[in-house]
Amino acid sequence: xxxxxxxxxxxxxxxxxxxxxxxxxxxxxxxxxxxxxxxxxxxxxxxxxxxxxxxxxxxxxxxxxxxxxxxxxxxxxxxxxxxxxxxxxxxxxxxxxxxxxxxxxxxxxxxxxxxxxxxxxxxxxxxxxx
Amino acid sequence: xxxxxxxxxxxxxxxxxxxxxxxxxxxxxxxxxxxxxxxxxxxxxxxxxxxxxxxxxxxxxxxxxxxxxxxxxxxxxxxxxxxxxxxxxxxxxxxxxxxxxxxxxxxxxxxxxxxxxxxxxxxxxxxxxx
Amino acid sequence: xxxxxxxxxxxxxxxxxxxxxxxxxxxxxxxxxxxxxxxxxxxxxxxxxxxxxxxxxxxxxxxxxxxxxxxxxxxxxxxxxxxxxxxxxxxxxxxxxxxxxxxxxxxxxxxxxxxxxxxxxxxxxxxxxx
Amino acid sequence: xxxxxxxxxxxxxxxxxxxxxxxxxxxxxxxxxxxxxxxxxxxxxxxxxxxxxxxxxxxxxxxxxxxxxxxxxxxxxxxxxxxxxxxxxxxxxxxxxxxxxxxxxxxxxxxxxxxxxxxxxxxxxxxxxx
Numbered sequence: 001x002x003x004x005x006x007x008x009x010x011x012x013x014x015x016x017x018x019x020x021x022x023x024x025x026x027x028x029x030x031x032x033x034x035x036x037x038x039x040x041x042x043x044x045x046x047x048x049x050x051x052x053x054x055x056x057x058x059x060x061x062x063x064x065x066x067x068x069x070x071x072x073x074x075x076x077x078x079x080x081x082x083x084x085x086x087x088x089x090x091x092x093x094x095x096x097x098x099x100x101x102x103x104x105x106x107x108x109x110x111x112x113x114x115x116x117x118x119x120x121x122x123x124x125x126x127x128x129x130x
Numbered sequence: 131x132x133x134x135x136x137x138x139x140x141x142x143x144x145x146x147x148x149x150x151x152x153x154x155x156x157x158x159x160x161x162x163x164x165x166x167x168x169x170x171x172x173x174x175x176x177x178x179x180x181x182x183x184x185x186x187x188x189x190x191x192x193x194x195x196x197x198x199x200x201x202x203x204x205x206x207x208x209x210x211x212x213x214x215x216x217x218x219x220x221x222x223x224x225x226x227x228x229x230x231x232x233x234x235x236x237x238x239x240x241x242x243x244x245x246x247x248x249x250x251x252x253x254x255x256x257x258x259x260x
Numbered sequence: 261x262x263x264x265x266x267x268x269x270x271x272x273x274x275x276x277x278x279x280x281x282x283x284x285x286x287x288x289x290x291x292x293x294x295x296x297x298x299x300x301x302x303x304x305x306x307x308x309x310x311x312x313x314x315x316x317x318x319x320x321x322x323x324x325x326x327x328x329x330x331x332x333x334x335x336x337x338x339x340x341x342x343x344x345x346x347x348x349x350x351x352x353x354x355x356x357x358x359x360x361x362x363x364x365x366x367x368x369x370x371x372x373x374x375x376x377x378x379x380x381x382x383x384x385x386x387x388x389x390x
Numbered sequence: 391x392x393x394x395x396x397x398x399x400x401x402x403x404x405x406x407x408x409x410x411x412x413x414x415x416x417x418x419x420x421x422x423x424x425x426x427x428x429x430x431x432x433x434x435x436x437x438x439x440x441x442x443x444x445x446x447x448x449x450x451x452x453x454x455x456x457x458x459x460x461x462x463x464x465x466x467x468x469x470x471x472x473x474x475x476x477x478x479x480x481x482x483x484x485x486x487x488x489x490x491x492x493x494x495x496x497x498x499x500x501x502x503x504x505x506x507x508x509x510x511x512x513x514x515x516x517x518x519x520x
Contacts, residue, residue, distance in 0.1 A: 011288060011291070011292055012146055012147065012152075012291050012295065012305075013146060013152050013154055013288040013291060015146050015147035016142055016143060016145050016146065016147070017142065017145035017146070017147070017149045017199070017200050017439070018439075018444055018446070019147045020147075020446075022142075022143050023417060023447040023450065024143055024414045024415065024417035024418050024421075025414065027273075027413060027414035027417070028271060028273040028414050031271070031272050031273060031414075032271055035271075035272065035331070044331070045272075045331070046329075046330055046331040049330075049407070049408075054408055056408070056410075056454070056457070057413040057454055058453070058454055059451070059452070059453050059454065060413065060450075060451065060452055061449070061450065061451035061452075062449070062450055062451075063448070063449050064446070064447055064448055064449065064450075067446070067505070069147070069306075070147050070306055070309075071295070071304070071305070071306040115457070141418060141421070141422055142421055142425065142435075143417075143418040143421060147309070148309075148314055148316070150316075153287060153317040153320070154284045154285065154287035154288050154291075155284065156284075157283060157284035157287070158284050158401060158403040161284075161401070161402050161403060162401055165401075165402065165461070174461070175402075175461070176459075176460055176461040179277070179278075179460075184278055186278070186280075186324070186327070187283040187324055188323065188324055189321070189322070189323050189324065190283070190320075190321065190322055191319070191320065191321035191322075192319070192320055192321075193318070193319050194316070194317055194318055194319065197316070197375070199436075200436055200439075201425070201434070201435070201436040245327070272406055272407065272412075273406060273412050273414055275406050275407040276402055276403060276405050276406065276407070277402065277405035277406070277407070277409045277410075277459070277460050279407045280407075282402075282403050284403055329407070330407050
């Protein structure tokens with residue numbers, strides 16, 4: 001399972017004075033996509049943190065094509081593009097019906113409690129690398 | 131020093147589709163007021179946390195009288211109304227020039243790493259209780 | 261339909277350095293509860309705004325009893341306690357399984373594009389006042 | 391004036407359970423940098439919106455090099471890299487003392503109330519293009 005779609009309803013608090021979903025908020029959505037993609041692979045990110053493994057965002061880029069508004073019902077498609085025990089690259093597409101609102105990419109690194117890069121434990125790699 | 135005024139400029143991301151500062155954001159401002167009030171008393175909240183003492187919000191109330199907008203230059207007055215080693219009550223007034231936009235109150239409890247109520251260390255009580 | 265329960269999963273971005281759901285975020289959840297309660301009554305708040313009617317928050321209070329954490333699956337119960345064409349009072353209970361994490365109340369006023377209090381249109385009052 | 395430095399103190403609400411400034415929040419800071427860069431050039435973004443001109447974010451990218459924490463005192467350097475009446479490219483560097491925490495770039499388009507690309511008014515172009 002290297003791709004997942006989740007439904008997201010735009011909250012009022014996420015809009016700005018222009019009447020649009022604020023652009024910083026997209027990255028919160030992308031993080032939700034990653035959480036759910038892990039979960040469907042049988043991995044709880046919360047448990048991963050409790051075991052001392054943390055995913056930190058090393059790089060993001062996003063192209064904003066069309067605005068979203070309050071109460072819009074969106075679909076976020078999150079896909080793993082590249083995976084290794086110490087790094088994962090994701091691609092994101094945010095859609096409202098057939099319209100592509102935004103597309104993005106990110107690179108995350110796996111670090112330990114000390115902030116140093118560390119490989120994910122074998123049981124997690126086995127689930128995610130499948 | 132049991133009262134402090136700080137300047138806050140409303141950020142674009144803090145507004146909503148109504149064009150107003152979103153009401154949840156006021157509580158973020160109040161927290162800033164508390165941080166600065168502690169700092170002026172010679173107490174760094176960050177250091178307090180590093181020593182294992184945490185202020186958790188037990189109760190808040192806020193009356194919103196007039197809206198604020200993007201780029202408004204506001205003044206937040208934060209006052210300690212009641213203080214003990216395990217609890218502190220604050221009052222807040224958010225102003226734009228002479229206009230009172232909001233007034234609020236909060237009660238915080240001091241807890242340890244385990245989440246249980248604990249008294250602040252003596253050196254901190256001495257500074258804050260003065 | 262004067263009460264509704266919605267499911268909310270705590271997002272990573274909503275937590276703070278204490279590891280808890282930040283207290284300002286609760287008010288974002290309460291707003292979601294209001295939106296869904298209106299929707300189940302056949303009223304779209306987005307359409308209400310398009311027709312020139314806006315609900316502004318006049319007062320909130322919240323007691324925080326137990327913290328929530330990242331990825332917690334919560335239930336928010338939102339109830340109308342008092343309703344008139346120009347004002348509505350809500351009560352909120354945020355739960356994780358049987359545990360009551362927070363309880364809150366709010367008062368909203370209905371205003372027009374000019375920010376002055378105005379009564380909701382009759383068709384909306386009919387649906388909400390039932 | 392095509393570059394500006396502003397001071398930003400990390401707020402508690404901006405941190406996450408990892409204890410770091412949340413990565414989405416960086417984009418809120420960058421927006422603050424743009425607002426202040428315009429202001430120093432004699433242009434109020436708020437007035438620009440009141441005149442019917444809006445800057446929408448078309449693209450962002452950010453590399454996160456080192457984490458920031460609660461209460462860190464940061465410096466954000468915002469620079470115009472390319473400017474035309476319909477588009478502006480910015481570069482951002484977020485620093486804590488001599489350490490570069492993040493570097494980013496964005497492209498904004500100027501649109502009218504209808505969301506279509508439109509050139510900035512001549513008096514604004516004159517100030518910004520100098």
